[in-house]
Amino acid sequence: MSLRVNALKIAPSDYLVQLRGSGIGAEIQSGGSIVLHRPAPVQILPGFAQGHVSVQDGAAQLAAPLLLSGAGSAQRLRILDACAAPGGKTGHLLELQDCEVTALEVDPVRARRIGENLQRLGLQAKVLTADANAVGDWWDGNLFDAVLLDAPCTASGITRRHPDVLWLRRIGDIAQLALQQKALLQCLWSVLKPGGRLLYCTCSIFQEEGDAQVQTFLANNNNAVLLPSPGHLMPQNGANPQLLNDNQPGDHDGFFYALFEKKSA
Ligand SMILES: C[S@@+](CC[C@H](N)C(=O)[O-])C[C@H]1O[C@@H](n2cnc3c(N)ncnc32)[C@H](O)[C@@H]1O
Known part of the structure; x- marks a missing residue:
């Protein structure tokens, strides 16, 4: 824990x-x-x-500092946390920097948990219940300085803590979730301002939900630059020595991170 x-x-x-x-x-x-x-x-x-x-798992704790790194602090950043419930990463962003966060979540029951968690932390965000893909339903037309897309995924990276994931998943889930991730990534790119950064992440170890998404996205968007990013992290027990040289040290889940910057026109 x-x-x-x-x-x-x-x-x-x-x-x-x-x-x-x-x-x-x-x-x-x-x-x-x-x-x-x-x-x-x-x-x-x-x-x-x-x-x-x-x-919050150690791998999940990389998200907020990664998105904020180099994002600037001169003005109060407008950040979109696009798949936000239960608000773990929303809270972390607000703990690290005084910023204006819009936390979007499609599931109304889960969306309530964002508010509860922020209340305990003494922090505030604009919480909206909406489908991130339906931009016209929730966007006010002002581009965001930064976007966090912690996309719905197979959760294949967290099975050491949630072994039930292994039993709940079906063979077709990877392809279906990969399609959702691709659509969300493309859609949210449109609400990011030129020069802004989008952090795409999943708690999955599958290529289809990580590197493969990145390659497709870069091929389809010539205004996207991949910044230095952790990429695929493998789950690791802190009690054991680090088995993979390029893995994040310590005890953590499997995760994937890719940080993109939108080229200015
Ligand atoms: C991996 S969880 C997010 C965890 C959260 N970022 C945190 O750190 O606590 C993904 C969330 O995205 C939500 N979601 C899935 N599809 C969505 C969509 N199209 N629009 C908005 N939220 C969505 C799910 O209901 C789920 O709560």
């Missing part, structure tokens, strides 16, 4: 002291995420109700 420490409230090293003082064994990973030695109910985590920490 991994925690994200809210930079607005407390430093990871100070939070680690609090955890250990409460008898909860934990370690800090490079990047500042905290891994508990044993999973614990959130109610016993110090400061959880006050928004000092959130439960």
